[in-house]
Amino acid sequence: MRDFLRLLRLLGPSWRWQATGILLGVLVIVSNVGLLALSGWFIAGMGLAGLGLLRIEYFLPAAAIRALAIARALGRYLERLVTHEATFRLLSDLRVWFYIRLEPLAPARLQRHRAGDLLSRIRADIDSLDNVYLRVLAPSVTALLCTVLILGFLARISTGAALADFLGLALVGLALPLAAFRAGRRSGRQAVALRGQLRAEIADTVRGFEELQVFGAMERQTSRHEAAYAQLTALQRRETLVEAAAGGAALFLVQATMLAALVVSIPLAMARTLPGPDIAMIALLVLASFDAVSGLPGAYRALGQTLAAARRIFEIVDTEPAVREPAQEAAPPTGFDITFRHVSLRYDDAEAWALRDVSFHIPAGGALGVMGTTGSGKTSLGNLLLRFWEFQEGEILVGGVPIRTLSGDTMRSYCAVIAQQTHLFNTSIRENLRIARPAATAAEMERALRDAGILDEVRAMPQGLDTMVGEMGTRLSGGQARRVAIARAFLKDAPILILDEPTEGLDAFSEHIVINALGRLKQGRTTLLITHRSQALRDIAQVFELERGTVLCRSKT
Numbered sequence: 001m002r003d004f005l006r007l008l009r010l011l012g013p014s015w016r017w018q019a020t021g022i023l024l025g026v027l028v029i030v031s032n033v034g035l036l037a038l039s040g041w042f043i044a045g046m047g048l049a050g051l052g053l054l055r056i057e058y059f060l061p062a063a064a065i066r067a068l069a070i071a072r073a074l075g076r077y078l079e080r081l082v083t084h085e086a087t088f089r090l091l092s093d094l095r096v097w098f099y100i101r102l103e104p105l106a107p108a109r110l111q112r113h114r115a116g117d118l119l120s121r122i123r124a125d126i127d128s129l130d131n132v133y134l135r136v137l138a139p140s141v142t143a144l145l146c147t148v149l150i151l152g153f154l155a156r157i158s159t160g161a162a163l164a165d166f167l168g169l170a171l172v173g174l175a176l177p178l179a180a181f182r183a184g185r186r187s188g189r190q191a192v193a194l195r196g197q198l199r200a201e202i203a204d205t206v207r208g209f210e211e212l213q214v215f216g217a218m219e220r221q222t223s224r225h226e227a228a229y230a231q232l233t234a235l236q237r238r239e240t241l242v243e244a245a246a247g248g249a250a251l252f253l254v255q256a257t258m259l260a261a262l263v264v265s266i267p268l269a270m271a272r273t274l275p276g277p278d279i280a281m282i283a284l285l286v287l288a289s290f291d292a293v294s295g296l297p298g299a300y301r302a303l304g305q306t307l308a309a310a311r312r313i314f315e316i317v318d319t320e321p322a323v324r325e326p327a328q329e330a331a332p333p334t335g336f337d338i339t340f341r342h343v344s345l346r347y348d349d350a351e352a353w354a355l356r357d358v359s360f361h362i363p364a365g366g367a368l369g370v371m372g373t374t375g376s377g378k379t380s381l382g383n384l385l386l387r388f389w390e391f392q393e394g395e396i397l398v399g400g401v402p403i404r405t406l407s408g409d410t411m412r413s414y415c416a417v418i419a420q421q422t423h424l425f426n427t428s429i430r431e432n433l434r435i436a437r438p439a440a441t442a443a444e445m446e447r448a449l450r451d452a453g454i455l456d457e458v459r460a461m462p463q464g465l466d467t468m469v470g471e472m473g474t475r476l477s478g479g480q481a482r483r484v485a486i487a488r489a490f491l492k493d494a495p496i497l498i499l500d501e502p503t504e505g506l507d508a509f510s511e512h513i514v515i516n517a518l519g520r521l522k523q524g525r526t527t528l529l530i531t532h533r534s535q536a537l538r539d540i541a542q543v544f545e546l547e548r549g550t551v552l553c554r555s556k557t
C-alpha cells in the first residue's frame with residue numbers, strides 16, 4: 001500500500017492531463033450507456049406506438065440519440081488523445097525523476113547491479129509504471145464517477161434494478177479486481193524479477209559471445225536462458241489463467257445482473273407502475289453500465305507486476321549516494337596543487353582498507369607517478385579525486401580547498417581521465433570528442449587530434465571525423481582508441497590529469513606514440529600517473545610505490 005501511495009504521489013506533475021483524461025472517460029461511458037439505454041427505450045416505445053398502445057414524441061429522443069452517438073465517438077477520440085498525452089508526459093517525468101536520482105549513485109552504488117538488470121529497471125520497470133495511471137487510476141476513478149451517475153439515474157426509474165446493478169457492479173468492479181490482484185500479486189512479482197534477471201544474463205551472453213564460442217560453452221549458456229524462459233512462460237500462463245477466470249466471472253456476473261434487474265422490474269411493468277419501454281431501457285442500461293468496470297479485474301491483476309516494478313525502482317532511488325554533496329559549495333580553488341593528508345579509504349565496512357594513511361603533495365602543474373602491484377590501491381587514488389567514493393579518514397585538498405567542500409560535478413570538471421579502459425561510445429569520432437566539449441568546432445577537434453598524434457590517421461579514414469568507432473571503440477586499434485581518448489582530454493582542457501595505466505596493453509610502437517602525446521597533454525597540468533611501466537615514468541620527478549594501500553617507498557627518478 002505504501003508503494004502504491006508513493007506511486008500516486010509521482011503522478012503529480014501532469015495531473016491536469018490525467019484529470020482531463022478521466023473526465024473524458026466519464027463522458028464516453030455515460031454517452032455510451034445513455035445511447036444504448038435511450039435507443040432501447042426508443043425502439044421499444046416506437047414499437048408500442050406502432051401498435052397504438054402508446055403515444056410517443058419521437059423528435060427529441062431521436063435528436064438525443066444522435067447527440068449521444070456523436071459525443072461518444074468524439075469523446076473516445078479525445079479521451080485516447082488526452083490519456084496518451086498524459087501517459088507520455090508521465091513516463092517522461094518518471095524517467096527524468098529516476099535519472100536525477102540515479103546519477104549521483106554512479107558508479108559506487110550501481111556496481112552491485114548487473115548492467116542488464118539496471119537497463120531493465122530504467123526501461124521496462126519505468127515503462128510499466130504508466131499502468132498505474134492508464135490501467136488502474138484512470139479506470140478506477142472513471143468507474144466510480146460513472147457508477148454514481150448511472151445508479152443515480154437508474155434509481156429514479158427502478159430502485160430494485162438499481163440495487164441489482166449496484167451489487168453486480170460492486171462484484172465486478174471491486175471484489176473481482178481485489179481477487180485478481182491477490183491471485184496475480186506473487187506471480188507478477190516473480191515475473192518482474194525474472195525478466196530483469198533474464199535481461200542481465202542475455203546482456204552478459206551477448207558481451208561474452210566470443211569467449212562462449214571459443215570455449216564451446218554456448219549451448220550450456222543458452223540452456224540456462226531456456227530454463228529461465230520456461231519459468232517465465234509458466235508464470236505468464238498463470239497470469240493468463242487468472243485474467244481469463246476473472247474475465248469469465250465478469251461476463252457471467254454481467255448477464256446475471258441484467259437478469260436480476262429484469263426480474264425485479266418486469267412485475268412493475270405488468271402492474272403498469274413502470275412504462276413498457278423502460279424495461280428495454282433498464283436491460284440495456286444495466287448491460288452498458290459494466291463498461292465502466294469491465295477493465296478493472298485485468299488491471300488489478302497487472303497491479304502486482306506494476307508494484308513489483310515500482311519497488312525495484314524505489315530500491316535504487318532510496319539508496320544513499322556514496323558521496324554526500326556539501327550543503328553549500330566552497331569558493332573554487334585558484335590553483336590546482338593536490339594534497340593527500342593521512343587519507344584512508346575502505347570500500348565497505350567489512351572490507352580491508354584499500355588505502356591507509358596515504359599522504360603526498362603534487363605541486364600545481366607537477367606530476368606524481370604511482371606504482372604498485374595489482375590491488376594495491378592505485379586506482380582508488382583517482383576514484384577519490386573524482387569524488388566517486390568517500391574516504392573515511394584524512395583530508396584531500398585541491399588548491400588548498402578541501403574537496404569535501406566542492407561538489408562532485410565541480411571536482412570532475414577539473415579532471416580529465418585516461419585509463420586503460422577509457423570508454424569510447426559506439427558513434428563517430430566527432431561525437432566521442434564532443435563529450436568533452438559539446439560546442440567544439442571542427443578546427444578545435446582537429447587541433448586536439450593533432451596534439452594527440454592521431455590527426456593524420458583520422459584524415460586518412462574515408463569518413464574522417466565521422467568514422468564510426470564501433471562498440472567500445474573496437475573498430476579502432478588499441479593505440480588509436482587511446483589517442484582518441486587523449487584528444488578528448490586535450491579538448492576538455494582540465495587542470496588535473498588522471499592517467500591510469502594509459503599505455504597498458506599497447507605494443508612498444510603504440511606505447512611510444514601515446515607517451516609522446518601524453519607528454520604534450522601533461523604540460524601545465526597537475527598529473528597523477530598510475531602505471532607499472534617504467535617507460536611511462538621516464539620524465540616524472542616524484543614517484544612512490546603502494547602496497548596494500550600504504551605507501552611503501554618514495555623515490556625520485
Ligand SMILES: Nc1ncnc2c1ncn2[C@@H]1O[C@H](COP(=O)(O)OP(=O)(O)OP(=O)(O)O)[C@@H](O)[C@H]1O
Pocket residue numbers: 111347348354372373374375376377378379380381
Ligand atoms: N569499487 C570497488 N568496490 C569494492 N572494492 C574495491 C573497489 N575498487 C577497488 N576495490 C578494492 O580495493 C583494493 C584496491 O583496488 P584498486 O583498484 O585501487 O587497486 P589497483 O592498484 O588500481 O589495482 P589494479 O592495478 O589491478 O587496477 C582492492 O583490494 C580492490 O579489490
